[in-house]
Amino acid sequence: MRTRRVQRRFVVPVAATIVLSLAACGSGSDGGSGGDDASQGVRLTMVGWNIAAAEETVAAFEEEHPGVTVEFRPYAYNDYLQALRPALTGSDGPDVFQVQPGGMLANYEPLAVDLVPHLEESLGAQWRDSFYAAGLEQLAFDDKQAALPGIMSAAGLVYYNQSVLDEVGVEVPTTFEAWETTCAAVVASGRQCLAHGAKDAWANIDLFLSVINSDEPGLVYDAIAGDTAWDAPEFVTAATEFASLFQNGIVADGAASRAEYPDAFNEFVGGGAAFIALGTWNTAGTMTTEGLALSAEGISGEPSGPFYSAPFPAPQSGKEPTALFGGPDNGWAISAQSAHPDEAYDLVEFLTHGGGQDVQAALANFPANTDVAISTGDVVVSDQVENIEAQQAGLAELVGPRQISYPDLEAALGQALSTIIADPGSIEDALSEVEQVSAGIDR
Amino acid sequence: MTVRRSDRRARLAGLLWLLPALILVVGIVHVGIVYNGVISTTDWNGIAPTWRSIGLDNYTAIIEDDVFLAAMRNTAVYAVAVTVLQLGAGLGVAVLVRTQARGRNLLRVLIFVPVVLSPAIIGTTARYLLDQEGALNDVLRAVGMDGLARPWLADSTFALATLVAITVWQYTGYSFVIYDAAISQVDPATLEAAQIDGASNRRTFTAVVLPNLRGAHLVLIVLTAISSLKTFDLVVLTTAGGPGTSTELLTLHIYEQTILRFHAGYGAALSLVLVAIALVFAVLQVRLSRLREV
Numbered sequence: 001m002r003t004r005r006v007q008r009r010f011v012v013p014v015a016a017t018i019v020l021s022l023a024a025c026g027s028g029s030d031g032g033s034g035g036d037d038a039s040q041g042v043r044l045t046m047v048g049w050n051i052a053a054a055e056e057t058v059a060a061f062e063e064e065h066p067g068v069t070v071e072f073r074p075y076a077y078n079d080y081l082q083a084l085r086p087a088l089t090g091s092d093g094p095d096v097f098q099v100q101p102g103g104m105l106a107n108y109e110p111l112a113v114d115l116v117p118h119l120e121e122s123l124g125a126q127w128r129d130s131f132y133a134a135g136l137e138q139l140a141f142d143d144k145q146a147a148l149p150g151i152m153s154a155a156g157l158v159y160y161n162q163s164v165l166d167e168v169g170v171e172v173p174t175t176f177e178a179w180e181t182t183c184a185a186v187v188a189s190g191r192q193c194l195a196h197g198a199k200d201a202w203a204n205i206d207l208f209l210s211v212i213n214s215d216e217p218g219l220v221y222d223a224i225a226g227d228t229a230w231d232a233p234e235f236v237t238a239a240t241e242f243a244s245l246f247q248n249g250i251v252a253d254g255a256a257s258r259a260e261y262p263d264a265f266n267e268f269v270g271g272g273a274a275f276i277a278l279g280t281w282n283t284a285g286t287m288t289t290e291g292l293a294l295s296a297e298g299i300s301g302e303p304s305g306p307f308y309s310a311p312f313p314a315p316q317s318g319k320e321p322t323a324l325f326g327g328p329d330n331g332w333a334i335s336a337q338s339a340h341p342d343e344a345y346d347l348v349e350f351l352t353h354g355g356g357q358d359v360q361a362a363l364a365n366f367p368a369n370t371d372v373a374i375s376t377g378d379v380v381v382s383d384q385v386e387n388i389e390a391q392q393a394g395l396a397e398l399v400g401p402r403q404i405s406y407p408d409l410e411a412a413l414g415q416a417l418s419t420i421i422a423d424p425g426s427i428e429d430a431l432s433e434v435e436q437v438s439a440g441i442d443r
Numbered sequence: 444m445t446v447r448r449s450d451r452r453a454r455l456a457g458l459l460w461l462l463p464a465l466i467l468v469v470g471i472v473h474v475g476i477v478y479n480g481v482i483s484t485t486d487w488n489g490i491a492p493t494w495r496s497i498g499l500d501n502y503t504a505i506i507e508d509d510v511f512l513a514a515m516r517n518t519a520v521y522a523v524a525v526t527v528l529q530l531g532a533g534l535g536v537a538v539l540v541r542t543q544a545r546g547r548n549l550l551r552v553l554i555f556v557p558v559v560l561s562p563a564i565i566g567t568t569a570r571y572l573l574d575q576e577g578a579l580n581d582v583l584r585a586v587g588m589d590g591l592a593r594p595w596l597a598d599s600t601f602a603l604a605t606l607v608a609i610t611v612w613q614y615t616g617y618s619f620v621i622y623d624a625a626i627s628q629v630d631p632a633t634l635e636a637a638q639i640d641g642a643s644n645r646r647t648f649t650a651v652v653l654p655n656l657r658g659a660h661l662v663l664i665v666l667t668a669i670s671s672l673k674t675f676d677l678v679v680l681t682t683a684g685g686p687g688t689s690t691e692l693l694t695l696h697i698y699e700q701t702i703l704r705f706h707a708g709y710g711a712a713l714s715l716v717l718v719a720i721a722l723v724f725a726v727l728q729v730r731l732s733r734l735r736e737v
Contacts, residue, residue, distance in 0.1 A: 078702075085489055088490070107490050199685060201683075253575045254574050256594070257570055257682055415687075418688075422599040422686030423687065
């Protein structure tokens with residue numbers, strides 16, 4: 001009896017230890033991505049944070065490619081950044097993954113296969129003709145096409161609420177000077193003028209690029225490339241004009257604690273603001289019946305509108321407003337560890353060139369395939385069609401990208417703009433810090 | 444001999460019982476910290492299969508990192524302010540519910556409710572309530588204090604103080620519970636004796652109750668300080684570190700460097716700085732606990 005008790009005293013903890021150790025050591029994996037067997041065909045895994053109508057897209061692909069099934073795992077953007085690293089470097093990662101041009105692509109590009117051989121084989125030597133040039137360029141590294149664009153998008157626009165402008169009795173401004181006058185009238189009606197979420201660095205950077213791309217078109221891209229100093233007089237002027245938006249009643253007080261989504265966007269859609277400075281990705285959610293209904297889920301009551309877009313007003317009278325700047329909103333890449341690169345390419349081609357583009361176009365997202373026209377059949381009011389077509393035409397004449405390829409530089413610019421909003425007297429110091437970071441980048 | 448063998452068996456059995464916990468703690472926590480230490484001496488971007496060893500360069504860079512210095516300053520101010528205010532408020536409420544005040548049971552419930560709310564809810568709600576057009580400013584304007592109305596989280600002068608206020612509001616219930624339990628352990632005979640000796644309420648509180656709460660103070664100071672060092676979600680959801688760097692905390696800086704800027708090596712070095720600071724508090728707790736036992 002005693003012996004048994006003693007045995008139990010030893011056996012239980014030892015067994016617990018072994019179980020724990022095995023649990024810790026076992027991967028629980030069935031051997032990697034894209035598992036398949038003879039009866040089920042090929043199974044692909046696809047991850048991303050931003051694809052409209054994912055289920056519909058996957059179903060259309062599976063119908064077109066019998067024997068291939070796709071599991072799509074959606075993430076929130078911040079979660080995606082954290083989840084993608086271990087996923088792509090582990091043995092159970094996705095076959096196809098979504099990337100953003102700029103710093104994200106720069107870091108994940110080594111984990112993606114070169115799509116050029118697939119493209120040449122599938123679409124022929126002239127494969128480039130099927131895509132917007134910016135869509136390909138911003139997802140390429142030297143001669144390697146690391147990803148293909150899912151949809152295109154560009155900023156440099158200001159969306160406005162026509163019913164608010166009509167009620168207040170003002171026109172869409174084309175210069176900052178006119179905008180101030182317009183905003184005085186809008187604010188007097190109890191609304192915000194330009195809804196803006198200055199808590200988000202990307203929203204401030206879009207605003208700043210809109211300013212400097214009007215003042216000195218393209219100069220900012222020289223600075224990103226390290227060929228122009230960030231504290232040059234043109235940048236000081238642009239930063240001063242950027243700061244003036246927050247001082248002259250165009251952006252409402254308190255923007256620094258508001259997010260672009262949902263705070264500013266909901267304010268705009270709900271009729272609480274006359275303008276919002278977003279890009280073409282905003283079109284579906286404001287100008288189509290289905291998209292607007294989805295946007296309205298974030299507000300109480302009915303959405304306001306109708307909404308239209310116009311060029312972001314020029315800071316300096318006599319200068320043209322900025323041209324659109326942007327490129328691929330996101331792209332699709334194939335993991336270098338995929339066990340089924342051919343099937344994965346079929347999926348990527350479907351998403352970026354084939355039937356997936358039709359799905360996006362039908363939702364009023366701007367296709368990356370130049371042969372696919374955006375659908376305007378679901379617009380809220382008919383005269384929005386012309387507005388949307390002008391946006392699509394603008395995508396072929398972009399002044400430059402939205403994203404900055406160097407995460408440190410992007411972060412430094414975001415930090416500087418936040419500092420400038422809080423303390424407009426710090427413009428030169430803030431830009432000097434951006435220049436300091438820029439000078440230290442190994443390009 | 445039999446006794447000795449039995450002792451050895453007992454000791455061995457004890458060690459074996461300890462083993463699972465030891466494997467978990469060492470295997471997960473301590474190995475993780477050591478691995479972090481190794482990464483902190485590399486230029487790893489967090490993705491690439493390889494990295495280059497750069498010695499202590501990341502630590503040298505920390506000293507020259509202005510955002511890190513701002514984050515350290517903000518974190519220290521935040522941790523001290525939260526600890527002092529949260530303990531003070533918790534103790535105050537704990538004393539209050541021990542009186543015969545009306546509604547004290549309701550107070551117990553109300554004070555603890557925010558503790559169980561998710562920081563995601565608190566952060567999002569705070570952003571609306573404390574906006575320029577938010578409810579707090581509406582109240583201030585309604586009572587004629589228009590001059591005080593401001594965008595609390597968007598004003599670089601007030602943003603950090605506002606974060607402190609939100610945290611104190613949420614977690615005072617936690618301090619209260621600990622103090623309430625500690626006060627209930629004070630021997631009623633001691634209190635009675637003090638009153639018989641003619642001690643006033645204030646004197647009874649300062650000379651009898653407070654010294655008996657030393658253990659509670661100690662635990663709360665250490666836990667609140669460490670919890671303040673780890674604050675992340677509230678800042679991300681309300682200010683994202685701005686305006687400027689006025690609310691940039693150490694955890695946020697680590698996240699930005701590691702995830703958004705792809706500097707896993709540098710982020711690991713920053714994390715170790717945070718671990719070192721937390722370790723100081725942990726050691727302090729252990730030391731002071733031993734002193735108390737003596």
